Amino acid sequence: MRLTIVGNPGHRRVGLFAAAAVRAGLPEPDLLAWRDVLSGAPLRLAPGTAVRIESPGEDAEVDRLLRGAASPAAHGEIVGGRAWYAGLARGLARIADAARDHDARLLADPAEILTMFDKAACHARLLAAGIPVPPALPGSPSGWAQLRSWLDENGWRRVFVKPCHGSSASGVIALQLGSGGRILATTSVELSGGRLFNSLRVRHYRDERDVAAIVDRLAPDGLQVQRWLPKAGLDGRVVDLRVVTVGGEPSHVVVRGSRSPMTNLHLGGVRGDLCALRAAAGRHYAEGLATCRAVAACFPGSLHTGVDLMFAAGWRSHAVAEVNAFGDLLPGLLVDGRDTYDAEVAALLAGERAGAAA
Amino acid sequence: MTIGSHITTFAGLPVAEYPADLGKASRAGSAWRLEDPDYDNTGQFLERLEALAAEDWANQVTALVIGNWGGAYDSAPPIGQLAATLPRFTRLRALFLGEITFDECEISWIQQADITPLLEALPKLEVLTVRGATDLSLKPVRHTGLREFTIESGGLPADVVRAVAECDLPALTHLELWLGTDNYGGDADVDDLAPILAGTRLPALTSLALRDAEIADLVAVALAGAPVVARLRKLDLSLGMLSDTGAAALLAGQPLTHLDKLDLHHHFIGAAVLERLTAELGEAGVILDVSEGSDADRDDRYIAVSE
Numbered sequence: 164m165r166l167t168i169v170g171n172p173g174h175r176r177v178g179l180f181a182a183a184a185v186r187a188g189l190p191e192p193d194l195l196a197w198r199d200v201l202s203g204a205p206l207r208l209a210p211g212t213a214v215r216i217e218s219p220g221e222d223a224e225v226d227r228l229l230r231g232a233a234s235p236a237a238h239g240e241i242v243g244g245r246a247w248y249a250g251l252a253r254g255l256a257r258i259a260d261a262a263r264d265h266d267a268r269l270l271a272d273p274a275e276i277l278t279m280f281d282k283a284a285c286h287a288r289l290l291a292a293g294i295p296v297p298p299a300l301p302g303s304p305s306g307w308a309q310l311r312s313w314l315d316e317n318g319w320r321r322v323f324v325k326p327c328h329g330s331s332a333s334g335v336i337a338l339q340l341g342s343g344g345r346i347l348a349t350t351s352v353e354l355s356g357g358r359l360f361n362s363l364r365v366r367h368y369r370d371e372r373d374v375a376a377i378v379d380r381l382a383p384d385g386l387q388v389q390r391w392l393p394k395a396g397l398d399g400r401v402v403d404l405r406v407v408t409v410g411g412e413p414s415h416v417v418v419r420g421s422r423s424p425m426t427n428l429h430l431g432g433v434r435g436d437l438c439a440l441r442a443a444a445g446r447h448y449a450e451g452l453a454t455c456r457a458v459a460a461c462f463p464g465s466l467h468t469g470v471d472l473m474f475a476a477g478w479r480s481h482a483v484a485e486v487n488a489f490g491d492l493l494p495g496l497l498v499d500g501r502d503t504y505d506a507e508v509a510a511l512l513a514g515e516r517a518g519a520a521a
Numbered sequence: 522m523t524i525g526s527h528i529t530t531f532a533g534l535p536v537a538e539y540p541a542d543l544g545k546a547s548r549a550g551s552a553w554r555l556e557d558p559d560y561d562n563t564g565q566f567l568e569r570l571e572a573l574a575a576e577d578w579a580n581q582v583t584a585l586v587i588g589n590w591g592g593a594y595d596s597a598p599p600i601g602q603l604a605a606t607l608p609r610f611t612r613l614r615a616l617f618l619g620e621i622t623f624d625e626c627e628i629s630w631i632q633q634a635d636i637t638p639l640l641e642a643l644p645k646l647e648v649l650t651v652r653g654a655t656d657l658s659l660k661p662v663r664h665t666g667l668r669e670f671t672i673e674s675g676g677l678p679a680d681v682v683r684a685v686a687e688c689d690l691p692a693l694t695h696l697e698l699w700l701g702t703d704n705y706g707g708d709a710d711v712d713d714l715a716p717i718l719a720g721t722r723l724p725a726l727t728s729l730a731l732r733d734a735e736i737a738d739l740v741a742v743a744l745a746g747a748p749v750v751a752r753l754r755k756l757d758l759s760l761g762m763l764s765d766t767g768a769a770a771l772l773a774g775q776p777l778t779h780l781d782k783l784d785l786h787h788h789f790i791g792a793a794v795l796e797r798l799t800a801e802l803g804e805a806g807v808i809l810d811v812s813e814g815s816d817a818d819r820d821d822r823y824i825a826v827s828e
Contacts, residue, residue: 342595421525479538
């Protein structure tokens with residue numbers, strides 16, 4: 164089998180997947196650079212190759228091309244989510260065209276990637292499939308004033324406000340409204356000189372004017388507003404799970420624990436003890452994994468998905484917070500001696516053998 | 522530190538959730554947890570409370586853990602109904618009001634109420650823990666049963682501290698107050714603690730915890746000469762902003778070598794003073810917890826639990 168990776172050259176995601184392919188006895192995969200995909204360069208694929216699409220993230224020039232912007236964004240700046248998404252759609256369409264032209268096979272369905280990068284569409288798809296998700300507002304508020312009035316109408320006092328096309332907690336706000344006009348926004352967003360930046364520190368905003376300024380800047384790029392499901396805790400930290408499914412089955416699971424509402428590891432979250440979590444969650448653990456299987460079934464054209472699975476405080480129930488198209492970067496996490504990339508390559512080879520036998 | 526997970530034991534018993542754990546938990550041997558699973562004030566909490574009180578084994582329950590009674594961030598616990606219903610648990614000895622994590626409701630947002638009716642309705646109560654102090658109040662009472670009284674908060678109002686100090690609690694062995702920060706209503710000063718430090722109304726006290734205090738240094742200075750200290754076996758000034766000032770005052774004050782344990786964890790004490798503490802108290806066999814130290818500058822110091 165020949166593999167081609169669409170990715171950013173030199174990025175560790177590309178290297179980790181290529182290494183797994185080589186470990187499995189496959190030739191070193193070809194690389195197609197996102198930069199070429201987005202700049203309109205001619206795209207060449209080896210005939211019949213299987214194409215893995217990797218994240219275009221963490222490359223300033225690729226980010227600029229995705230947004231169709233004149234200049235790269237400042238480091239960490241949150242800007243242009245909607246334009247970025249349109250660029251992703253354009254790039255994926257080019258990849259699909261090239262695959263068709265070269266009789267190549269995509270290992271992820273572009274339409275599914277786009278659904279996963281649209282939190283509202285993803286939420287709707289999961290909801291339609293009967294998968295437990297937190298309730299969400301039906302639309303994207305135009306700004307703080309509208310968000311505030313929608314929350315009042317619904318009687319919702321605690322929500323997660325998420326940029327529709329964001330990832331890795333970028334721009335996410337855990338928002339609480341209390342009695343007497345009290346407000347608390349917990350977020351990694353840093354408001355600086357009228358611009359928004361991702362920070363590595365989770366901070367608190369208690370002044371409604373600051374919260375309004377942040378929401379008003381995020382809203383034009385689309386917001387998904389979900390009711391806050393208080394998460395179960397373990398050993399003093401709230402926890403959730405990143406469950407990577409491969410070929411439709413839960414394959415790798417990481418417990419993420421945090422002392423803030425954000426559990427992302429780059430925001431101070433820590434990997435937790437899966438055995439302890441399983442003991443605490445009881446039957447809800449197996450039920451949660453069954454839900455992840457059902458999530459994967461919503462994306463049948465994707466070799467892998469990264470499901471963020473939450474358990475409600477008290478381990479009463481579970482729900483899916485979001486699904487990540489490029490959520491399989493869990494370096495060093497081995498299950499039966501295999502990392503996520505090994506598992507994906509093994510699933511590809513098994514699929515190939517099954518195809519040959521049939 | 523924030524409070525991110527629910528307690529799993531209370532008053533020496535494993536916590537079981539009512540009604541979810543009915544099939545697997547010991548009825549008499551569990552601390553039963555009651556809460557509104559949807560956090561939305563639709564009356565589920567009171568329904569569950571009534572259902573538990575109506576169980577034919579309710580008279581075997583000795584400990585209750587009250588979690589979120591609804592929207593704890595904007596509604597107070599139903600003290601009237603609790604005071605009316607809890608006496609039906611005739612063997613109830615331990616009560617936790619507000620066992621709520623930060624992901625359910627930040628500690629300084631937990632809406633509390635006047636808890637005096639609970640103490641009046643439950644004369645045999647031995648252990649009371651309250652979390653959250655927004656609108657918390659208490660009238661000075663005499664309660665002859667209470668052995669352990671804890672208020673956890675991100676900011677404990679001075680009038681609550683004064684009311685606790687004015688209570689007559691002849692059986693109380695453990696008193697624990699999380700004083701918190703002025704930013705969240707913790708406006709008590711050491712004068713408000715004076716009756717506690719004198720110990721006159723607390724003749725049985727052996728364990729005193731004044732934790733999570735922005736004013737930890739001032740508390741330590743006051744403790745250095747406080748009459749109550751001679752009777753204590755445990756002294757706890759953890760989670761606060763204790764620095765060299767307070768620690769040196771403890772060293773210079775009355776002897777602490779009679780203590781079983783001195784807990785100062787989460788502190789800002791420098792190496793030199795730490796060394797003296799360890800030498801003097803360690804040698805005397807006092808268990809000293811000085812973990813989670815920090816050398817942060819004065820402006821960067823913080824209490825462990827505040828928001």
